[in-house]
Amino acid sequence: MLRWIIFIIIYIVITIYGFQAIRTVTKSTWIHYLFLAIALIVVGNFLFQFLSSSEGRVLNPVKSYAFGFLLAFISFNLVIIPILLGEDIIRFILGLYDRLVTTKDVFYLPSRRKFISQVAVGLAAIPFASLLYGMYRGKYRFRVLNYTLHFEDLPEAFDGYKITQISDIHSGSFDNKEKIEYGVNLINEQKSDVILFTGDLVNNKSSEMLPWKDLFGTLKAKDGVFSVLGNHDYGDYVDWDSPDEKAQNLVDLVQLQRDMGYDILLNESRFIEKDGQRLAIVGVENWGKGGFKKAGDLKKAAQNIEPNDFKILMSHDPSHWEAEVIDDDYHYHLTLSGHTHGMQFGIEIPGWIKWSPVKWRYKYWAGIYKEMGQYINVNRGFGYLGYPGRVGIWPEITVIELKKGTSTT
Template sequence: MVRWIIFILIYSLFTVYGFQAIKTVTKISWIQYLFIVVAIIVAGNFIYQFSIGSEGRVLNPAKSYAFGILLAFMSLNLVMVPILIGEDIIRLALGLYDKLFATKETFYMPSRRKFISTIALGLAAIPFASLLYGMYKGKYRFRVLDYVLHFEDLPEAFDGYKITQISDIHSGSFDNRKKIEYGVNLINQQQSDVIMFTGDMVNNKSSEMLPWADLFSELKAKDGVYSVLGNHDYGDYIDWPSPDAKAQNLADLIQLQKTMGYDVLLNESRFIERDGQRIAIVGVENWGKGGFKKAGDLKKAANQVNAEDFKILMSHDPSHWEAEVVNDDYHYHLTLSGHTHGMQFGIEIPGWIKWSPVKWRYKQWAGIYEELGQYINVNRGFGYLGYPGRVGIWPEVTVITLKKGSNNA
């Protein structure tokens, strides 16, 4: 109850400032009343959705939209409040000056300036519109990112080998079948040699994938579809009636992926062979820094792999790369990860800027990174979680082409 009281107080304060800006800019009463009505509906829906029964920390679609709409509305006020508070400080200072030094008998505080409120509203409209767009269009704005990576020790038979990576499907968040069909078709259109899925098929339960299993079963590649588990696949963010129920959920998810035609690597490895040469595909279970599950066992996963083999590692959380992979006795040529989603929010202009708040949490958070002659690609994710949208960080299908030789060749 205390948290709701605090929320209502803070929300009301921001809404009052927002209303003051609306009232200053326009004298049309119905617009002013509409702002108040919207504010009440947004807060009421958020409180209702987050007060009813919950299965865990991960948001279902209804809660996600309640959160997303609240976030958009609050962004409107969050931008306006500092500007209006700044104006209030100046107005107060002017009023005090007139009272103390201009010999005015009564304290008079200058009224708000329409110009300042208009500027505040204009600036606030940018994040507000962006967050609404992210929920309406951005979350399904799939894009294909192509990379070419050179390795001097790549087996010649694999020169030009194409890998399509997808990650973080989060099927429990989906709400538009046609858009997902488009995304799946886009993956197949790349006609890569192999498809690799790097974890988080669901938010909580294996049953979330059932309505979408037929679509993702259509993913095909000459050398197959490989997958690993992400932190959400274990069901750690939901309350289960018993440990057996939780274990059964994970077993069901693994079996479902196998039924879909995926080769699930649970701290295991596979070899892809061509013309008497081979590359190793190594897949670890989730291993993440901090409080994330550490079920990944790199040594166990690679116990059938030789040191001289060309190795591709699938590991959901990129923090694993720097913590254990880069300095391992084995040289892992390419690691494929996901997990960060690029926070589903940021600014990316190729060749100029790549920024998201998630960079303060993960050193490797999106795209290709290189260290000690080893590469990692952090996929920005196919789906979304929490905030039901994406702004600036779009859903991604990665295509990586392996080339023999150096970058200067």
């Protein structure tokens, strides 16, 4: 309860600053009341949605939108605070100077300047509008990213082999069937040789996927669809009535993927054979640093493959690649991960800038990286979680073409 009290106090303080800016910019009373009404509705809805839940950290679309609107409103006020606070410091200095120099009996602060508040509100409108856009359109702004990777030891039969990777579906967040159908069709339109899904099918419960089971079951590729588990697939963020109920949820989720036609790899491997040659698909369960489940067992998953096999590893969390995979005795040519979502917020201009706050948590957070002759692709995710939108970091479908030889670029 204490944390909620602290939250409310902080919310009131930052809202006061936002209100001061609005009141300085315009004298229209109805706008003042509108701002205060929005502040009350946003925080009231957020508290109702999160305090009335008894299932733990379960996120559904209604709760996500409550959080999203709160985040947008708070971001508006947070941009205003440093500007007005800076003005307050100057106002105090001027007031103190006037009191000491003129020896007036009363200390007073100079009035706020309308121009400063106009600048503050104008700047605050940028993240506010961006977050609202991200909720309305950004979360379904699917894009296909194409990469060509060269390997000298790639079996010749797989020269030109195409892989489509998707990750972090988070079906429990979906709220627009038409947009999701478009995304699924876009995956199939790539006509890759194989589709690899790197975990987090749901937010919390296997039942979240039931309305989308038939749609995602239409994903097809010549050599099949393979999948692994992500941290959210285990139901660790739900207050289950019993351990058996939680265990059954995982059983149901695994079976659901098999019913959809996915070959789910639970610390296992498979071979794709072509013209007498083969490449290995290795899939580990979730393994992540920072308090995330470490169910992945790389040694177990690779027990049936040979050192000289060309290996593609599916591991949901990229911290696994950094901690265990790079230095493993086996050379994993390509690792496919997800998990970070690119934080669903950032700035990306190809060839110029790639930035997101998530880079302070994960060294490898989006796109292709290479270490010790091994590649990893960190997919930005198909779905979304928490904040029900995306700003600058759009939902991703990755297509990777394997080429034999050395890159000429």
